[in-house]
Amino acid sequence: MNQKRKPLELYVHIPFCIRKCAYCDFVSGPGTKAMQKAYEAALTAEIDAAEEASECEVSTVFFGGGTPSVVGAGMLACIMEKLRKKYVFSKNAEITLEANPGTLDEEKLNGYRKSGFNRISIGCQSVHDDELKRLGRIHTFAEFQESFALARAAGFTNINVDLMSGLPGQSKAKWEESLRTIAKLSPEHISAYSLIVEPGTLFAEQNLDLPDEETEREMYAETEKILAEYGFSRYEISNYAKPDYTCRHNIGYWNRTDYLGFGPSAASLFENRRWTNTADVAAYVKACGAPEKIREEEETLSMQDAMEEFMFLGLRMTGGISMAEFEKQFGKEIHAVYGEVLRKYEGMKLLQEHGGYLSLTRDGISVSNVILADFLL
Ligand code: SF4
Known part of the structure; x- marks a missing residue:
């Protein structure tokens, strides 16, 4: 098959x-x-x-x-x-x-x-x-x-x-x-x-x-x-x-697709683990590819980390994020997790819901840094 x-x-x-x-x-x-x-x-x-x-x-x-x-x-x-x-x-x-x-x-x-x-x-x-x-x-x-x-x-x-x-x-x-x-x-x-x-x-x-x-x-x-x-x-x-x-x-x-990054300072997200390679080019070359020597900040993401990333990366796109996809990935309805912040920015007309998606409005995009930071739990 x-x-x-x-x-x-x-x-x-x-x-x-x-x-x-x-x-x-x-x-x-x-x-x-x-x-x-x-x-x-x-x-x-x-x-x-x-x-x-x-x-x-x-x-x-x-x-x-x-x-x-x-x-x-x-x-x-x-x-x-x-x-x-x-x-x-x-x-x-x-x-x-x-x-x-x-x-x-x-x-x-x-x-x-x-x-x-x-x-x-x-x-x-x-x-x-x-x-x-x-x-x-x-x-x-x-x-x-x-x-x-x-x-x-x-x-x-x-x-x-x-x-x-x-x-x-x-x-x-x-x-x-x-x-x-x-x-x-x-x-x-x-x-x-x-x-x-x-x-x-x-x-x-x-x-x-x-x-x-x-x-x-x-x-x-x-x-x-x-x-x-x-x-x-x-x-x-x-x-x-x-x-x-x-x-x-x-x-x-x-969208948080898995990726592998090679070279100094390159980041990876693979099977719910994240790491970043050393930014020191000389140290990178000396380690000659040994992952344990070049990988820094290696962590397994908690559900909360993954949810936060889903929100602040996904909302960068004008099409926004799928609320059904959030529920599928995390087993929780998005309003149950982010109800307060969603109400706040929807009320200010900086966020909008449309056809199952949630996205920043045009005004929301111009202050996106502040809004996205609010999705850190
Ligand atoms: S030095 Fe200039 S060209 Fe090189 S990476 Fe930086 S911005 Fe790009």
Whole structure:
């Protein structure tokens, strides 16, 4: 009998970048060829030692970073081959590569396609060179345009472009110009995040001329309106897609599909266990894949943990969460657990129930951080 396998998502972290952007707090930095080789060996060893997941089928793979396109296409091909040997892949698996302008060329892009990558996510951030410079990006807008055209020519029919609002000195007009210029290029997906100044970054040490809260709110409201003009629908707080091009990997994450993450700082959720790998790249490489040496914060989730995650991850999506699914997973009716908080936000018209689903309203999305935090029991 052909039993249906459970979906499994894979994440592979490539921690190398040409240089550090001023706002970046990801585990990333420049790496020599020798470091990349040692890293590939450690990654391969980690995959070898990982859970077999023999009852699962890989539905999505995401290579993030860092800048995965900084390393040769050959290294990514070897890792993909390793993953394919270890796991059963679904025929239509979504396989995404994060890439940055200034690191892409025709040969690499053709190599990615051959290895099975069918989605590419390109970091643009802004169409204004002065803003790109301020962010410490390595590329100009013209270089982004060139990378975008090369990706299309290589056969990528599913492209995401990342943009950032709330930048130092950014006016509403400049943000809108970034949105419209990218939307006109017609990628299938746009991620539009607002800048968060994280501790430990170059930006955190500077006096930044950031847009005020009201301007930020207006920028956010404009984003949905402008992108809708070009056929993009918002399906998550910061993500917009053309019909049928939502990012399946991210949706799986928000729906708490099992996932295994490889590389430093990569997180995993598997059979109700969560863990995060060490963020120390040198320690990661030295441990050479031994799970007991690289995994930190390993925990088995209680029912309460799982319920909280179900709520604050699921409510990020504009479609919201299925109340029947909540009951199916936890054996409790959602109002019996969250009645008070639901009444409070429904009364404020920040949450709504519709056809068995519960979702944030448009006003609720703009204050989502506060609401989602209220679902911690
Ligand atoms: S390219 Fe991305 S990961 Fe690399 S330094 Fe810049 S923001 Fe960080």
